[in-house]
Amino acid sequence: MADIPVEVRLELNPEVLEELESVAIRFAGDSGDGMQVTGTQFTNTSAVFGNDVSTFPDFPAEIRAPAGTLAGVSGFQVNIASKDIYTPGDAPQVLVAMNPAALRANVRDLEPGGTVIVNTDEFTPGNLKKANLESNPIEDGSLDGFKVFEVPLTTLNRNALEGIEGLGNKEKDRCKNFFALGLTFWMYDRPLETSLNWIQQQFAKRPEVAEANIRALKAGYNYGDTAEAFRSRYRVAPATVAEPGLYRKITGNEAAALGFLTAAHRAGKTLFYGSYPITPASDILHQLASYKHFDVRTFQAEDEIAAIGSAIGAAFGGAFALTGTSGPGICLKSEAMNLAIVLELPMVIADIQRGGPSTGLPTKTEQSDLLQVMFGRNGESPIPIVAPCTPADCFTMAIEAFRLAVRATTPVVFLSDGYLANSSEPWRIPVLDDLPTIEVQHRTDPQDFMPYLRDEVTLGRPWVLPGTRGMEHRIGGLGKQDVTGNISYSPEDHDHIVRIRGEKVARLQNTIPEQQVFGPESGDLLVIGWGGTYGALRSAVAAANAQGKSVAHAQIRYLNPFPRNLGAILGRYRKILVAELNLGQLSLLINGRYPIRVNQLNKIEGRPFRISEIKRKIDEVLA
Amino acid sequence: MSELITPTLTRKDFVTDQEVRWCPGCGDYAILSAVQKLLPELGIPREEIVFVSGIGCSSRFPYYMNTYGIHSIHGRAPTLATGLNCVRPELQIWVVTGDGDALSIGGNHLLHCLRRNVDLRILLFNNRIYGLTKGQYSPTSRPGHKTKSSPMGSIEQSFNPISVALGAEGTFIARSVDVHAKHLAQVLRRAADHKGTAFVEIYQNCIIFNGSEWDSVTDQATREDSILVLEHGKPMIFGKNRDKGIVLNGLKPQVVQLADVSESDLLVHDEFTPDPTLAWMLSRMEPPDFPSPMGVFRSIQKPTYADQLVGQVEESRAQKGGGDLAALFRRADTWVVGDPVSSNGH
Numbered sequence: 001m002a003d004i005p006v007e008v009r010l011e012l013n014p015e016v017l018e019e020l021e022s023v024a025i026r027f028a029g030d031s032g033d034g035m036q037v038t039g040t041q042f043t044n045t046s047a048v049f050g051n052d053v054s055t056f057p058d059f060p061a062e063i064r065a066p067a068g069t070l071a072g073v074s075g076f077q078v079n080i081a082s083k084d085i086y087t088p089g090d091a092p093q094v095l096v097a098m099n100p101a102a103l104r105a106n107v108r109d110l111e112p113g114g115t116v117i118v119n120t121d122e123f124t125p126g127n128l129k130k131a132n133l134e135s136n137p138i139e140d141g142s143l144d145g146f147k148v149f150e151v152p153l154t155t156l157n158r159n160a161l162e163g164i165e166g167l168g169n170k171e172k173d174r175c176k177n178f179f180a181l182g183l184t185f186w187m188y189d190r191p192l193e194t195s196l197n198w199i200q201q202q203f204a205k206r207p208e209v210a211e212a213n214i215r216a217l218k219a220g221y222n223y224g225d226t227a228e229a230f231r232s233r234y235r236v237a238p239a240t241v242a243e244p245g246l247y248r249k250i251t252g253n254e255a256a257a258l259g260f261l262t263a264a265h266r267a268g269k270t271l272f273y274g275s276y277p278i279t280p281a282s283d284i285l286h287q288l289a290s291y292k293h294f295d296v297r298t299f300q301a302e303d304e305i306a307a308i309g310s311a312i313g314a315a316f317g318g319a320f321a322l323t324g325t326s327g328p329g330i331c332l333k334s335e336a337m338n339l340a341i342v343l344e345l346p347m348v349i350a351d352i353q354r355g356g357p358s359t360g361l362p363t364k365t366e367q368s369d370l371l372q373v374m375f376g377r378n379g380e381s382p383i384p385i386v387a388p389c390t391p392a393d394c395f396t397m398a399i400e401a402f403r404l405a406v407r408a409t410t411p412v413v414f415l416s417d418g419y420l421a422n423s424s425e426p427w428r429i430p431v432l433d434d435l436p437t438i439e440v441q442h443r444t445d446p447q448d449f450m451p452y453l454r455d456e457v458t459l460g461r462p463w464v465l466p467g468t469r470g471m472e473h474r475i476g477g478l479g480k481q482d483v484t485g486n487i488s489y490s491p492e493d494h495d496h497i498v499r500i501r502g503e504k505v506a507r508l509q510n511t512i513p514e515q516q517v518f519g520p521e522s523g524d525l526l527v528i529g530w531g532g533t534y535g536a537l538r539s540a541v542a543a544a545n546a547q548g549k550s551v552a553h554a555q556i557r558y559l560n561p562f563p564r565n566l567g568a569i570l571g572r573y574r575k576i577l578v579a580e581l582n583l584g585q586l587s588l589l590i591n592g593r594y595p596i597r598v599n600q601l602n603k604i605e606g607r608p609f610r611i612s613e614i615k616r617k618i619d620e621v622l623a
Numbered sequence: 624m625s626e627l628i629t630p631t632l633t634r635k636d637f638v639t640d641q642e643v644r645w646c647p648g649c650g651d652y653a654i655l656s657a658v659q660k661l662l663p664e665l666g667i668p669r670e671e672i673v674f675v676s677g678i679g680c681s682s683r684f685p686y687y688m689n690t691y692g693i694h695s696i697h698g699r700a701p702t703l704a705t706g707l708n709c710v711r712p713e714l715q716i717w718v719v720t721g722d723g724d725a726l727s728i729g730g731n732h733l734l735h736c737l738r739r740n741v742d743l744r745i746l747l748f749n750n751r752i753y754g755l756t757k758g759q760y761s762p763t764s765r766p767g768h769k770t771k772s773s774p775m776g777s778i779e780q781s782f783n784p785i786s787v788a789l790g791a792e793g794t795f796i797a798r799s800v801d802v803h804a805k806h807l808a809q810v811l812r813r814a815a816d817h818k819g820t821a822f823v824e825i826y827q828n829c830i831i832f833n834g835s836e837w838d839s840v841t842d843q844a845t846r847e848d849s850i851l852v853l854e855h856g857k858p859m860i861f862g863k864n865r866d867k868g869i870v871l872n873g874l875k876p877q878v879v880q881l882a883d884v885s886e887s888d889l890l891v892h893d894e895f896t897p898d899p900t901l902a903w904m905l906s907r908m909e910p911p912d913f914p915s916p917m918g919v920f921r922s923i924q925k926p927t928y929a930d931q932l933v934g935q936v937e938e939s940r941a942q943k944g945g946g947d948l949a950a951l952f953r954r955a956d957t958w959v960v961g962d963p964v965s966s967n968g969h
Contacts, residue, residue: 044956047956047958048957049958050958050960194956243960244959244960244961245959245960246953246957246959247957248952248953248955248956248957248958249955249956250955258951258952261948261951262948265946265948266948270710272706272709274706291946292935292938292939292940293939293940293942293944293946294946294951295936295940295946297709297710297932297936299705299706299932301702302731302732302735303731305699305702305732306702306705306731306732308702309695309699309701309702309703309705309706310702310703310706310709311706312695312702312703312706313675313693313702313705313706313709314706314707314709315706316693316703316707317706317710317711317714318710318711321706321710335696336696428960429952429957430952432949466670466671466673466691466707466711466714467671467711467713467714468670469668469669469670472669472670472689472690472691473692474639474674474685474686474688474691474693474694475693475694476686476693476695477696478694486641
């Protein structure tokens with residue numbers, strides 16, 4: 001790493017006026033402005049500095065909408081704190097708006113009295129028109145409720161990059177995002193090292209670009225230091241509550257990919273991934289495709305059906321087989337999921353949910369596929385479902401998914417969502433030896449072997465490797481007799497095998513952990529959620545507890561079967577509130593399974609819950 | 624890979640205890656018999672052979688073969704077979720399918736399997752009808768064919784499976800007839816030996832729903848005038864009296880009387896040329912103007928999918944080493960909370 005002199009010190013800076021417990025900043029600009037990079041760099045720096053972090057990128061579906069338009073606005077919100085935080089923040093306190101469209105699209109979310117930093121150079125008549133603005137918000141009083149910092153950022157950036165050979169104005173302008181980043185680093189007393197190192201590495205092959213970005217970063221920082229307008233400086237101290245250990249930042253998709261790899265690798269198995277690109281699951285394919293040296297075999301199939309078909313074939317061959325997609329892909333896979341269910345082969349089907357139905361909202365989050373993965377197939381077709389609840393939990397539940405799949409020789413659904421996939425949080429890097437190893441057994445004894453001869457405890461059938469002498473057998477999708485696996489349409493055989501497949505999945509209750517509850521063991525209200533709503537629910541319930549309210553929180557991570565103590569837990573609270581980003585899917589399952597009727601908080605806007613929404617509903621239900 | 628000594632296998636070793644349920648007189652019996660006779664000759668242990676099928680009468684095949692087998696879902700057999708091949712490239716995989724399973728619902732997967740040159744053999748039983756569902760027309764049914772779902776005659780142009788396979792970049796493409804036992808055996812042997820996707824169209828007779836479709840190539844009286852047997856390096860000659868041949872007239876093939884030309888004028892078959900033009904021309908030859916070519920249209924060598932997949936795994940290992948999970952976890956900006964000792968063994 002090149003030795004770069006850094007002008008800032010990590011010790012407490014006497015110029016810092018205010019200590020903050022947390023701050024949420026949203027960087028917003030055109031899709032081409034590099035807001036994702038800016039946000040990620042701010043996050044990484046803060047994580048390395050020791051803050052708890054939580055992020056939420058917000059991208060448009062189109063690759064490059066026309067520059068300056070509302071459709072092209074890309075945002076990245078990051079919450080940094082010196083205490084435990086669980087969400088990227090209900091509302092940002094700071095908005096960095098690189099153009100009028102970014103301002104227009106995001107200012108309504110800004111906290112009243114919050115800070116707006118605008119790039120005034122981009123507030124031209126042409127750009128105002130693209131953002132459908134009749135007048136300039138900087139001048140017409142519409143920003144009166146906020147603290148506004150007007151920065152001629154494009155000009156300042158170009159001046160700072162004066163004299164760098166081989167860069168035209170267009171390329172210089174692409175460094176604006178680092179100027180903005182540098183400015184926020186000054187405002188929040190962040191060290192520059194992490195980003196300086198990243199720039200050097202990222203642009204190693206183009207030193208003039210690296211030089212430009214470094215200059216822009218430092219220029220932004222120095223601008224904060226020298227410009228009269230910038231007097232306020234804040235510090236968010238490193239968090240102290242985290243468990244000791246080695247940490248890194250991780251997104252849900254990164255964690256899932258690592259988890260699936262870990263499950264296979266530690267079982268001594270090849271990981272096979274059959275997939276078709278689809279937002280927001282494609283990253284998993286990209287990441288696994290880079291793990292060939294771990295003998296991960298990725299197959300970019302011609303369509304969703306081929307993706308799952310290939311995974312079934314790979315599972316038959318004895319690999320740890322995985323397929324991944326989003327909601328529309330699950331629709332296409334349903335017939336093959338049923339084949340896997342009756343072939344009783346272990347494999348994992350990952351659904352990274354997004355706004356639906358149909359093509360829906362590819363880059364927006366939702367959790368509306370629960371009933372689809374539970375029921376969306378012909379016949380009685382039970383399938384275990386696990387749902388991670390934070391980005392780092394995607395690692396844990398990815399391994400769990402394979403563990404359950406192998407134990408019960410069944411496909412298992414791993415149900416994540418776009419929010420978890422792209423959000424990041426700190427992850428305490430596990431020691432390999434502390435991780436569970438999935439035991440795999442392949443029967444090789446032909447004596448008394450039959451393809452559907454079940455294990456007494458798990459009811460799983462033998463997972464035989466083709467190539468094993470004396471165990472040659474045929475399995476298929478037609479109705480069959482249990483134990484022998486012979487084709488059968490008899491009433492008794494059908495009744496028996498349908499029920500026993502159900503029993504097999506139900507018995508997983510014996511191996512999954514009991515449901516944990518945060519807060520009082522019994523009381524007035526239990527707030528229940530699943531998946532990525534964990535942060536908002538936990539924060540709201542913690543706040544309610546702090547106010548002395550008798551409220552508890554349970555985030556369910558095993559959706560089929562439910563944890564064995566869930567029924568008992570439900571009985572210990574006067575009221576239940578199920579909050580989910582759909583119109584009542586877990587609510588339907590709980591109402592159907594248990595003799596209660598839950599209260600519901602349903603949101604279907606393509607974005608996560610705000611902590612304030614949960615708090616409000618808690619109060620409403622308690623009243 | 625089996626380390627046990629491979630015993631000498633016979634046809635009986637490949638027969639299962641399942642009662643074969645095809646209609647009496649169905650062409651599938653002949654094909655089953657041919658495959659059961661062929662497999663012992665390959666010297667491959669029985670446990671290393673897998674049959675994968677979709678849905679259709681053809682797709683009952685795996686139940687009658689004493690190997691590993693999967694009876695999967697309509698049109699999707701190539702997808703399972705591809706996944707299996709990716710993780711177990713040493714197994715010999717056969718896909719058994721039909722004109723509906725492979726060219727209707729399964730068309731997409733067939734195309735991509737051929738394009739990828741996955742090392743497996745596809746046996747397409749073409750009876751130009753949907754048999755299992757009792758008599759609807761199929762993508763290979765002749766235009767005008769009257770069936771239950773086309774009472775006034777099919778209004779669809781039909782697929783030519785050989786042309787489709789060529790369009791999909793198939794490296795081995797062949798055709799035979801269910802009851803031509805000797806010829807079928809030869810073609811199947813060639814398919815078994817091919818490295819890459821071996822596509823074999825088999826004219827198969829559905830005695831119940833389309834019993835006269837292939838009469839011209841199976842009836843003693845007409846078969847020799849209706850079939851052109853392709854042999855690499857040999858001039859194209861056919862006919863009961865071996866008195867007719869094929870010449871190239873400009874860019875088009877033409878049937879000629881041998882008496883009217885010299886043998887050097889005749890088109891000579893070349894299975895191995897990478898250029899698909901000849902094979903394409905042959906694929907378009909059909910009655911009434913031409914005999915139906917039978918045999919190997921094309922047989923070329925290209926890297927197989929699994930060879931390349933595994934090749935990249937090995938190349939990656941050579942470059943990066945064998946894969947260190949602990950190091951991979953740490954491949955990001957990291958920080959320590961608490962004292963350095965507590966950095967959990969990293």
